[in-house]
Amino acid sequence: MQLSEYLAQADALARDARALIDSLDPATRLDVAKGQLNALKDERIAALQGSLRALPAEDRRAAGTAFNGLKTDMQDAVDAFAARQTSRDGDGAWDATMPARRTWRGSLHPVTLVIDEICDIFRELGFTVALGPEAETEWYNFGALNFPPDHPAMELHDTLYLGEDTLLRTHTSPVQVRTMQRFAPPVRVLCPGQVYRRDFFDATHAPAFMQLEGLAVDEGISFVDLKSTLGEFARRFYGASRRVRFGPSYFPFVEPGAQMDVEVDLNDGKGLRWVEIMGCGMVHPNVIEAAGLDSEKYTGWAFGMGPARIAMSRYEINDIRVLYDSDVRFLEQFAR
Ligand code: DAH
Numbered sequence: 001m002q003l004s005e006y007l008a009q010a011d012a013l014a015r016d017a018r019a020l021i022d023s024l025d026p027a028t029r030l031d032v033a034k035g036q037l038n039a040l041k042d043e044r045i046a047a048l049q050g051s052l053r054a055l056p057a058e059d060r061r062a063a064g065t066a067f068n069g070l071k072t073d074m075q076d077a078v079d080a081f082a083a084r085q086t087s088r089d090g091d092g093a094w095d096a097t098m099p100a101r102r103t104w105r106g107s108l109h110p111v112t113l114v115i116d117e118i119c120d121i122f123r124e125l126g127f128t129v130a131l132g133p134e135a136e137t138e139w140y141n142f143g144a145l146n147f148p149p150d151h152p153a154m155e156l157h158d159t160l161y162l163g164e165d166t167l168l169r170t171h172t173s174p175v176q177v178r179t180m181q182r183f184a185p186p187v188r189v190l191c192p193g194q195v196y197r198r199d200f201f202d203a204t205h206a207p208a209f210m211q212l213e214g215l216a217v218d219e220g221i222s223f224v225d226l227k228s229t230l231g232e233f234a235r236r237f238y239g240a241s242r243r244v245r246f247g248p249s250y251f252p253f254v255e256p257g258a259q260m261d262v263e264v265d266l267n268d269g270k271g272l273r274w275v276e277i278m279g280c281g282m283v284h285p286n287v288i289e290a291a292g293l294d295s296e297k298y299t300g301w302a303f304g305m306g307p308a309r310i311a312m313s314r315y316e317i318n319d320i321r322v323l324y325d326s327d328v329r330f331l332e333q334f335a336r
Pocket of ligand 1: 170171172173213214251254278279280281301302303304305
């Protein structure tokens with residue numbers, strides 16, 4: 001074989017490779033394009049490589065250079081194709097007539113919005129946020145909170161047990177104890193979190209829901225601090241002219257126990273009415289002691305509320321289940 005003949009073959013192969021690449025639809029996947037090119041290479045490069053040996057010795061260097069150049073050219077052709085495929089303004093690679101993907105603005109869940117807003121208000125009143133585990137021990141969930149050992153809330157049909165002594169917390173109040181154990185007073189925390197109960201899923205109940213707990217502990221804290229802080233919160237959250245009232249209530253971990261009601265208009269034509277928004281009270285001395293603090297020295301108050309309930313009254317939602325549906329037609333109303 002003559003050198004000129006060899007070079008002509010190499011040239012022809014380079015042209016064919018380029019023609020092949022140029023003929024590819026820009027939408028062809030890169031691996032498919034490479035496969036086609038490889039098929040061409042396998043068949044004809046092998047032949048070219050074979051004929052190298054058939055050349056006179058003094059021509060082999062020039063032929064070898066051409067052969068290597070050809071391999072580089074083929075790689076360049078593939079690279080150029082890949083670049084065209086990925087660049088948006090490459091001719092034909094980007095179809096400007098293709099329908100655009102619908103864009104949407106995500107939103108925070110209404111319950112999250114309520115929690116954030118409440119946390120912001122309490123932050124201005126000197127509170128920080130504390131979190132605790134959702135899988136709790138009986139002691140943190142009940143015992144340390146002054147529930148008597150036979151309290152019905154601990155029954156299997158009310159509480160979701162994970163094991164002998166582990167359960168899904170039924171309220172966020174255990175975080176009170178965990179916080180007092182970890183941080184020396186003065187303590188001012190808000191504890192948002194998911195809680196679990198063996199409830200049926202209906203318009204007003206869910207077996208898993210968010211709660212928001214608050215706790216203030218220090219020397220000399222009295223019911224006055226509770227009333228003034230929670231009253232101030234309600235005025236900031238619901239509006240300055242909104243009336244609140246406190247009434248007696250019972251929870252084992254507070255003494256005295258209370259509930260706070262707010263006068264709200266649910267926009268159902270029935271006008272203003274009192275709605276209970278939280279349970280609260282002075283932290284029971286037994287709870288302060290269980291957390292390892294001296295109840296003669298320290299007093300405190302606490303509250304617990306359900307942000308879902310608050311979101312429902314605020315946004316006129318009458319079935320709690322829509323808060324769990326993940327239906328974007330409902331959720332996108334809250335985008336801002
Ligand atoms: N843990 C109570 C519940 O789940 C709510 C609650 C009531 C929390 C009074 C408190 C409180 O901190 O003082 O129903």
